[in-house]
Amino acid sequence: MADDILGEIARMLVEVVGEDFLQDVEIGMDTAFNEELALESIEFVALAQRVRDRYGDGTDLAAFVADLDLDRLTNLTVGDLVRHLGPRVRPAGV
Amino acid sequence: MSFVHTRDARFHVIDLTPAKPAAPRRALRREPVVMLHELFTGSAASWFFTIAPAVARTRRVRLPDWRGHGMSERTATGYGAAAMAADLAELTADLPPFAIAGHGHGASVAVRLALAHPGRVTRLALIDPPFPSPRAVRPPASAKVPAWATAVPGAALIAEASPPRAARVVATAGARAAGESRCAGGAPLAEAARDGAGPGVAALVRQASRRPDSGGRRRLAGLLHETRVLDELAADPPVTAEELAALGTLPVLAVVGTDSPFRPAAEPVERALPRSRRHVLAGGHDLHITARARLTRLLTTFLEEDTCPK
Numbered sequence: 001m002a003d004d005i006l007g008e009i010a011r012m013l014v015e016v017v018g019e020d021f022l023q024d025v026e027i028g029m030d031t032a033f034n035e036e037l038a039l040e041s042i043e044f045v046a047l048a049q050r051v052r053d054r055y056g057d058g059t060d061l062a063a064f065v066a067d068l069d070l071d072r073l074t075n076l077t078v079g080d081l082v083r084h085l086g087p088r089v090r091p092a093g094v
Numbered sequence: 095m096s097f098v099h100t101r102d103a104r105f106h107v108i109d110l111t112p113a114k115p116a117a118p119r120r121a122l123r124r125e126p127v128v129m130l131h132e133l134f135t136g137s138a139a140s141w142f143f144t145i146a147p148a149v150a151r152t153r154r155v156r157l158p159d160w161r162g163h164g165m166s167e168r169t170a171t172g173y174g175a176a177a178m179a180a181d182l183a184e185l186t187a188d189l190p191p192f193a194i195a196g197h198g199h200g201a202s203v204a205v206r207l208a209l210a211h212p213g214r215v216t217r218l219a220l221i222d223p224p225f226p227s228p229r230a231v232r233p234p235a236s237a238k239v240p241a242w243a244t245a246v247p248g249a250a251l252i253a254e255a256s257p258p259r260a261a262r263v264v265a266t267a268g269a270r271a272a273g274e275s276r277c278a279g280g281a282p283l284a285e286a287a288r289d290g291a292g293p294g295v296a297a298l299v300r301q302a303s304r305r306p307d308s309g310g311r312r313r314l315a316g317l318l319h320e321t322r323v324l325d326e327l328a329a330d331p332p333v334t335a336e337e338l339a340a341l342g343t344l345p346v347l348a349v350v351g352t353d354s355p356f357r358p359a360a361e362p363v364e365r366a367l368p369r370s371r372r373h374v375l376a377g378g379h380d381l382h383i384t385a386r387a388r389l390t391r392l393l394t395t396f397l398e399e400d401t402c403p404k
Binding site for chain 1: 111143150
């Protein structure tokens with residue numbers, strides 16, 4: 001399940017940022033949005049929209065991000081996002 | 095919705111809705127709120143990472159990127175307040191009557207939209223709007239400095255010393271300085287981060303991308319150098335006391351910063367709209383960052399005064 005979500009997030013990141021910027025980066029659970037991907041704020045918003053479109057309103061990424069403290073937000077990883085989504089995403093066919 | 099083609103451009107629009115478990119049906123029947131960002135350094139992310147999530151707990155929130163900003167298309171023209179109000183009318187055409195929270199130039203566009211489309215806007219929150227005070231000293235006629243440029247430290251000094259073509263130079267310098275200080279993680283954001291202004295600060299600091307040709311920098315440079323935005327803003331008449339008075343009984347909240355060059359804007363609002371609510375918060379122009387918690391409370395309280403029949 002987590003692998004599925006990770007794959008989806010990686011695909012969405014390519015859509016948002018473009019392959020050129022990500023060609024030297026292997027996106028994994030420990031990949032940091034800020035430090036490694038240098039994702040801009042509007043790009044993260046676009047990613048959040050794609051997550052909502054894919055997984056529904058229950059993912060509520062805006063509230064998730066708003067509740068994070070400064071350190072956690074600065075060091076947010078793809079894995080943090082995947083773990084947030086895990087319980088909120090129904091496995092296919094359920 | 096994510097992208098909307100309307101008028102002559104492709105716009106990026108974010109919609110936030112209350113998460114289902116915490117959203118009684120009446121929340122979605124409340125009037126929506128459209129939150130408008132400041133020009134140049136702003137985008138839908140300015141609200142997304144600061145105040146919009148709290149507002150979206152109880153009602154639908156729409157966050158458009160202005161043309162040439164965020165992920166909306168850049169066009170050569172269309173950056174005056176009247177044109178932007180026409181954009182906004184199209185981008186909100188599917189909504190029932192709605193409230194607006196506008197920051198900086200976004201507040202000016204909000205006023206123009208409310209006047210052009212009576213009945214569409216139910217209440218207005220003007221966050222550090224660039225409305226001129228009647229007592230303000232006018233800049234020299236040769237230096238038509240757009241109001242927002244005065245928000246940039248040093249812009250006034252540049253204006254004093256500038257040659258006849260000051261408008262473009264000053265405006266460009268102002269926007270560039272704003273870009274360096276606010277978009278690229280300079281002093282104001284660093285100070286805000288040190289003061290624990292809120293987690294959204296870190297996200298905005300991220301605009302200081304280490305990618306040398308990052309999208310944000312490219313977008314700002316393209317907007318400044320490949321469009322008529324500076325000329326159009328320089329020629330744009332500021333919102334007048336008469337226009338404010340014409341808002342009539344529309345509920346208005348005005349919030350300005352103690353250290354903002356737009357602090358005097360509270361005065362024309364008070365004169366023209368004595369029933370409006372006015373607050374001064376500690377901070378500069380970017381109150382959504384530096385005074386996030388207090389501005390959130392003011393805004394949510396103001397919106398809860400919604401008396402529309404449900």
